[in-house]
Amino acid sequence: MAADIVGISSMATRQILAELGGAYQRKTGWSVTIESVGGVDAARRLRAGAHFDIVVLADEAMKELEADGCLEPESRVGFAESAIALAVGAGAKCPLLSDEAATKAAIVAARSICYSTGPSGTHVMKLLEKWGIAQLMAQRIVKAPPGVAVGTLVARGDAELGFQQLSEFLDVDGIKIVGPLPPEIQSVTLFSCGVGAHASNRAETRDLIGYLASSEADAAKRRHGMEPARPRS
Numbered sequence: 001m002a003a004d005i006v007g008i009s010s011m012a013t014r015q016i017l018a019e020l021g022g023a024y025q026r027k028t029g030w031s032v033t034i035e036s037v038g039g040v041d042a043a044r045r046l047r048a049g050a051h052f053d054i055v056v057l058a059d060e061a062m063k064e065l066e067a068d069g070c071l072e073p074e075s076r077v078g079f080a081e082s083a084i085a086l087a088v089g090a091g092a093k094c095p096l097l098s099d100e101a102a103t104k105a106a107i108v109a110a111r112s113i114c115y116s117t118g119p120s121g122t123h124v125m126k127l128l129e130k131w132g133i134a135q136l137m138a139q140r141i142v143k144a145p146p147g148v149a150v151g152t153l154v155a156r157g158d159a160e161l162g163f164q165q166l167s168e169f170l171d172v173d174g175i176k177i178v179g180p181l182p183p184e185i186q187s188v189t190l191f192s193c194g195v196g197a198h199a200s201n202r203a204e205t206r207d208l209i210g211y212l213a214s215s216e217a218d219a220a221k222r223r224h225g226m227e228p229a230r231p232r233s
Contacts, residue, residue: 005032005205007054008046010039010118011147012082012165013191016224017056020217027211030204038146039118046070051198053205056212058119059190072195072202077213078229079193080221083186084120085166086178087154094178095161100185104131107161114142114150114159116168123187124163151175165189167225190229 009017014036021032037045039057046055046065055062055071056079065071086097086106095106107113107128115121121143128134142159144150154162155174162175169177180186193212195205211217218228 005030005053005201005208006051007032007034007056007196007205008042008050008052009034009036009056010042010058010191011036011149012039012058012118012167012189013056013080013226015167015171016080016217016221016226017212019220019224020212023220024208024211028207030208032208038116038148040146046196049198051200052196053199053201054193054208055196056191056193059192060119062192062194066194070197072197072199075195075206075209076192077194077209078231079191079212080226081229082165082167082189082191082226083180084123084163084189085169085180085225087151087162087164087169087172087175088160088178089154089157090174090176092160092176094176097179097182099182103182103185104133107137108133110140110160112140112142112159113137113161113163114144114153115163116144116150117146118165119187119189120164127185165225170225191226192229 017034025031043061062076096102115124128137144153149168150162150164151169151172153159193209195202199205221228
């Protein structure tokens with residue numbers, strides 16, 4: 001009998017998981033339904049005892065959830081890696097991102113910047129502190145609420161510059177992707193998948209995770225702005 005696999009993920013991986021979930025269902029006959037929400041909200045719900053078969057979040061969050069007993073022990077597997085990108089409104093001029101100095105200058109010159117509550121936002125905040133401009137920019141920061149795409153706020157003019165995972169910009173209308181952060185200030189987030197502590201279909205979920213981590217899934221990850229997860233040492 002076909003098993004229904006139910007999961008939760010952060011917004012960054014929603015397009016990849018939608019494509020791969022459909023492919024997996026065609027391959028096996030098992031239906032896959034994954035709800036994508038803000039990573040903070042997903043972690044809160046899991047800690048409150050929500051029942052999901054598969055969980056897909058940033059690896060740092062997954063480690064904490066595993067330690068808190070919200071995941072099946074040692075079920076965490078690397079899924080995909082995502083770089084941070086910068087976007088502006090569709091009709092706006094693209095700032096230079098040639099190096100760290102140019103990126104800092106673009107931020108200082110911007111009337112407003114937007115970032116998320118996820119790993120990309122944490123990284124941008126650390127950059128502002130490192131550069132000594134956190135106080136200068138404090139009144140110009142627009143923080144996207146959990147589950148709200150930074151690109152949406154940029155598209156409607158709420159912020160001039162937007163920083164988020166590249167994958168989260170690809171399906172947003174009304175913006176222009178300037179490019180990834182320069183290598184010297186880039187931060188690549190590893191997203192992992194694991195079996196929920198209250199999973200109903202554990203064997204089927206482990207099989208799905210094996211598929212998501214396999215080379216069969218690599219092309220879909222790249223189509224949606226991510227790279228396959230590198231093997232962990």
